[in-house]
Amino acid sequence: MQFSDIYGLEDVKARLIEAVNKDHVAHAQLFLGPEGSANLAMAIAFATYLNCLEPEDGDSCGKCVSCLKCKKYIHPDIHYVFPVSSTEKIKGKDVVSHSYLTEWRQFLEEDIYGDVSDWSLLFGGENKNLNISKEESNGVIQKLSLKAFEGRYKVIIVWMPEYMHPAAANGLLKVLEEPTDNTIFLLVANDSDKLLGTILSRVQLVFIRGFDYQEIEDQLLAAGIPASKAAHISRLSEGSLKMAFRLASEDDDDQAASTKEWFRLCYGRNIGEMVQWSEEFHKMSKIAQRAFLRFGLSLLRDTLVAHYGESGLIKLSEEEKQFVKKFSQVITPEKIEPITKLLSTALFHLERNASAKMVFLDLSLQVSSLMKSNQFETQY
Secondary structure (H helix, E strand, O other), rough: OOOOHOOOOHHHHHHHHHHOOOOOOOOOEEEEOHHHHHHHHHHHHHHHHHHOOOOOOOOOOOOOOOHHHHOOOOOOEEEEEEEEEOOOOOOHHHOOOOHHHHHHHHHHHHOOOOOOHHHHHHHOOOOOOEEEEEHHHHHHHHHOOOOOOOOOEEEEEEEEEHHHHHHOOOOOOOOHHHOOOOEEEEEEEEHHHOOOHHOOOEEEEEEEOOOOOOHHHHHHHHHHOHHHHHHHHHOOOOOHHHHHHHHHOOOOOHHHHHHHHHHHHHHOOHHHHHHHHHHHHOOOOHHHHHHHHHHHHHHHHHHHHHHOOHHHOOOOOOHHHHHHHHHHOOOOHHHHHHHHHHHHHHHHHOOOOOOOOHHHHHHHHHHHHHHHOOOOOOOO
């Protein structure tokens, strides 16, 4: 993994490279970014650059012995720590990262923008709680007692430290504060609120933003996704490249039409159809359910913009613009805020595995009630 393999984020790359060139590399850094961001990819690219034998202007060379080993994730001075759980073959004290390196390398090759669920599914631990154990921290300390084999730095990449057992976190505190010479810790996390304050106080923050609409659209186009579909998906992906490609692989290309039809249904307040729609919503994949609600939020945002005459800020197809124009005649700005909160709350509950059928039916009834709190003659 090189910096050139990561689309965009040139400012972050430049800061990391400058730190190396000026010999101001912090010994413990936290690459913090949302799900689907390039935080793990950026940490690995940085580790590759740190140990590159012939670094070029702005990137590792990609050709030296060190880079070739980094590309295969087998460099002896770059160690990975990540959450795991027991499986049928691996149990007890063997449940540590080292036992899953074959699966981990496969994950990095195929799904470097994936999340914990993707990782758990790959190695076979999807039904168990993941953890970074105290045994893991003991193993890290043991690795640090050895000198670097080939590279300039020993690099410890800790993916998802949010899953660290408190004993493991406490075990790493001393080496984070007083590491051995030429040792770099790169923590890669999604949620800093789940980390111990003592850990946060010992790391330098490197914020990795999610991809913007245009960056995701460009990458989808490069992958051969039709322009109209790529533009639509980029609006629903929440800055996550992983989600964008999942949406692109969904069989149902009519997500936008379904969401608009649901708004019409809520306005008509047909309870029987709402129940039927909740059944259909329940059958969708989780990614499709999230996309459905995210597009609803996007339409509400564009409707609010339309109320204030800022049509230039609305990036929709002509058909969708016509819908927003009519929708804005039905939904006043005063109603947009509470409906937006309802959709956001539904997303929150879905992400915590609430019943999709119950969440969607309750949402439909509440949105319908808000829409019909005053009567409008306009039809859309």
